[in-house]
Amino acid sequence: MSVITVERKVLEKNDAIAQQNREVFKKKNLFTMNLVSSPGSGKTSLIERTIHHTKNKFDIAVIEGDVQTSLDAERVAAYGVPVVQIITQGACHLEAGLVRDAFGQIETNNFEVLFIENVGNLVCPAGYDLGEDLKVVIVSTTEGDDKPLKYPAMFRNASALIINKIDLVPYVNCSTALIEKNALSINPSLKIFKTSCTNDEGIAEWCGWIESKIKR
Amino acid sequence: MSVITVERKVLEKNDAIAQQNREVFKKKNLFTMNLVSSPGSGKTSLIERTIHHTKNKFDIAVIEGDVQTSLDAERVAAYGVPVVQIITQGACHLEAGLVRDAFGQIETNNFEVLFIENVGNLVCPAGYDLGEDLKVVIVSTTEGDDKPLKYPAMFRNASALIINKIDLVPYVNCSTALIEKNALSINPSLKIFKTSCTNDEGIAEWCGWIESKIKR
Numbered sequence: 001m002s003v004i005t006v007e008r009k010v011l012e013k014n015d016a017i018a019q020q021n022r023e024v025f026k027k028k029n030l031f032t033m034n035l036v037s038s039p040g041s042g043k044t045s046l047i048e049r050t051i052h053h054t055k056n057k058f059d060i061a062v063i064e065g066d067v068q069t070s071l072d073a074e075r076v077a078a079y080g081v082p083v084v085q086i087i088t089q090g091a092c093h094l095e096a097g098l099v100r101d102a103f104g105q106i107e108t109n110n111f112e113v114l115f116i117e118n119v120g121n122l123v124c125p126a127g128y129d130l131g132e133d134l135k136v137v138i139v140s141t142t143e144g145d146d147k148p149l150k151y152p153a154m155f156r157n158a159s160a161l162i163i164n165k166i167d168l169v170p171y172v173n174c175s176t177a178l179i180e181k182n183a184l185s186i187n188p189s190l191k192i193f194k195t196s197c198t199n200d201e202g203i204a205e206w207c208g209w210i211e212s213k214i215k216r
Numbered sequence: 217m218s219v220i221t222v223e224r225k226v227l228e229k230n231d232a233i234a235q236q237n238r239e240v241f242k243k244k245n246l247f248t249m250n251l252v253s254s255p256g257s258g259k260t261s262l263i264e265r266t267i268h269h270t271k272n273k274f275d276i277a278v279i280e281g282d283v284q285t286s287l288d289a290e291r292v293a294a295y296g297v298p299v300v301q302i303i304t305q306g307a308c309h310l311e312a313g314l315v316r317d318a319f320g321q322i323e324t325n326n327f328e329v330l331f332i333e334n335v336g337n338l339v340c341p342a343g344y345d346l347g348e349d350l351k352v353v354i355v356s357t358t359e360g361d362d363k364p365l366k367y368p369a370m371f372r373n374a375s376a377l378i379i380n381k382i383d384l385v386p387y388v389n390c391s392t393a394l395i396e397k398n399a400l401s402i403n404p405s406l407k408i409f410k411t412s413c414t415n416d417e418g419i420a421e422w423c424g425w426i427e428s429k430i431k432r
Contacts, residue, residue: 038255039338039367040359067339069366090369092308092339120366122255123283123308123337142358142381143256150285150336151255153306165358171387173414198389 014128017096021103021131025114029215032114034094034130036154037138038147039120042164044072045197046138046206047115051079053200053207058214059111063102065094065119072117082106093124096131112214126153133213134159141165145178152186160191162206167196230344233312237319237347241330245431248330250310250346252370253354254363255336258380260288261413262354262422263331267295269416269423274430275327279318281310281335288333298322309340312347328430342369349429350375357381361394368402376407378422383412 025032035043044064051060062083064073073085084102086094099116116132118125137158139147142165148155155161161183163176176194183190191209195202241248251259260280267276278299280289289301300318302310315332332348334341353374355363358381364371371377377399379392392410399406407425411418 038336038359039363040254040356066366068368069362071362071366090339092337119339120254121308121337121339123306123335124340140256140358142356142384143254146285146287147255150282150287152284168358168384168387171384 014096017100018129018131021096021100024103025131025133028109029112030114031112031210031213031215032116032132034116034118034125034132034135035138036118036122036125036135036158037120038122038140038143041120041138041140041143042197043117043120043138044075046162046164046195047076047117048079049197049200049203050115050207050210051076051081053203054210057207057211058113060113060115061106061108061111063099063106063114063116065098065117067091067119082108082111088119092119092121093128094118094130095128099130112216113210122147122151122154126151126157136160136162138162138164139179141169141174141176141179142172143174145174145176145182148179148182148186155183155186155190158187158190160193160209163192163194165196165198166194166201167198230312233316234345234347237312237316240319241347241349244325245328246330247328247426247429247431248332248348250332250334250341250348250351251354252334252338252341252351252374253336254338254356254359257336257354257356257359258413259333259336259354260291262378262380262411263292263333264295265413265416265419266331266423266426267292267297269419270426273423273427274329276329276331277322277324277327279315279322279330279332281314281333283307283335298324298327304335308335308337309344310334310346311344315346328432329426338363338367338370342367342373352376352378354378354380355395357385357390357392357395358388359390361390361392361398364395364398364402371399371402371406374403374406376409376425379408379410381412381414382410382417383414
C-alpha cells in the first residue's frame with residue numbers, strides 16, 4: 001500500500017492527462033472504473049465484496065481517493081490486492097494527474113481490473129475525466145430516492161448505477177423503483193444493479209458484469 | 217416560496233459579504249444556522265421535524281440550497297413557513313452573495329430562527345462563511361463512523377454535530393460512540409445531538425438548544 005499526498009498545484013490540463021491515462025490503461029488491457037458517490041454510500045465495501053467474490057476469476061488493483069485519511073486503502077490492502085491511496089488534503093475530487101501518479105506506484109502488472117475510488121462527493125467529481133473506461137455511481141437506499149434529480153450531472157456522466165444497501169429498504173422511506181425511474185429519466189442508458197454488501201444480494205450479478213467487460 | 221437560480225459569475229468577495237450578512241442577521245436578532253452534510257443525511261427532514269416541534273414556540277424561515285431542484289423547498293413550504301430556494305446549477309456549495317439575495321426575498325420579518333440548508337456535500341461548503349451564527353454538521357449512522365476523520369474540515373468548522381438516523385443503528389455497522397469520539401478528536405467543543413426524524417428521538421433536546429440560542 002502506498003500513499004500519495006497532494007502537495008503541488010495541479011497545473012497540467014486534466015483532460016489531456018486523462019487521455020494519456022486512457023491510452024496507458026488500454027495498452028495494458030485494463031478495465032477501469034471510476035467509483036463516485038456521496039460519503040458513506042458504500043464504495044469501499046463494494047470494492048471489498050467484489051474482491052472477495054472474484055478472487056478466483058480475475059485480479060484487481062485499487063486506487064483510493066480520500067480528503068484526509070488512508071483508512072480505505074488499509075481496508076482494501078487487507079485483502080492482499082495492490083492499492084495506492086491518494087490523499088487530496090482538502091480537495092473535493094480526484095484529477096487525472098493524481099491518478100497517473102498513483103498508477104505509477106502500483107508495483108505489479110498482474111491485474112485486469114482497476115477500481116478508482118473517488119472522494120466521497122456527489123457533485124464535483126462528475127466533471128473530471130480520469131481516463132477510466134466508465135464511471136459507476138453508487139447511491140444507497142438510506143439517502144432517499146430523489147438523489148438522481150438533485151445531482152443530475154453525476155448520473156448523466158455515469159454508465160452504471162449501483163443502488164446499494166438494499167437490505168435496509170424495510171427500515172427507510174425509499175423506493176428503489178423510484179430511484180431507478182429518476183435515474184433513467186436523467187440517463188436512459190444506465191446499467192442498474194441493486195446490491196447489499198451486508199448480505200451480498202446482487203453482488204454476483206455485478207461481478208459477472210465486470211467479468212464480461214474484461215479485455216483479454 | 218421563491219427560487220433563485222445562479223446565472224451570474226460571483227465576483228464579490230465571499231467573506232466580506234458574509235460579514236455584511238452577519239450584521240444584517242444581528243440587527244434582526246436572528247439565530248442563524250448553516251446546515252451541512254453529505255447528500256441524504258437528513259438535513260431537510262431535520263428542518264421539517266424542527267418546524268413541527270417548535271411551531272408554538274418560535275418562528276422559522278428557511279433558505280434551501282440545491283444543485284438542481286426545488287424539491288426541498290417544496291417540502292418545507294408545505295409547513296407554511298417562509299422559504300427561498302437557491303439553485304446553484306451545478307455549483308457544489310452556497311456562497312454568501314447567494315444567501316444575501318435569497319434573504320432579501322423572504323417576504324416577512326416574523327421569524328427568530330433562520331436555517332440555511334447548504335448543498336449536500338461534506339467537502340466544499342466547509343470553506344464558505346455565509347454569515348451564519350454557527351454551522352451544524354449532520355452525519356447519519358448509515359454513513360459509518362469514520363466520517364469525522366475523513367472529512368475533518370467540516371467537523372472542525374462546525375459548532376454542533378447531529379448524529380441522525382439513530383433508529384437505524386440496529387441494522388448498520390456503525391457505533392455512535394465512535395462517531396462522537398472521532399468528531400471530538402477533531403473538534404473537542406462540538407455540541408452533539410443524537411436524533412431520529414422517523415421516531416423523533418432527540419428532537420426535543422435539539423429544539424430546546426435552538427430555543428436557548430434565540431436572541432430576544
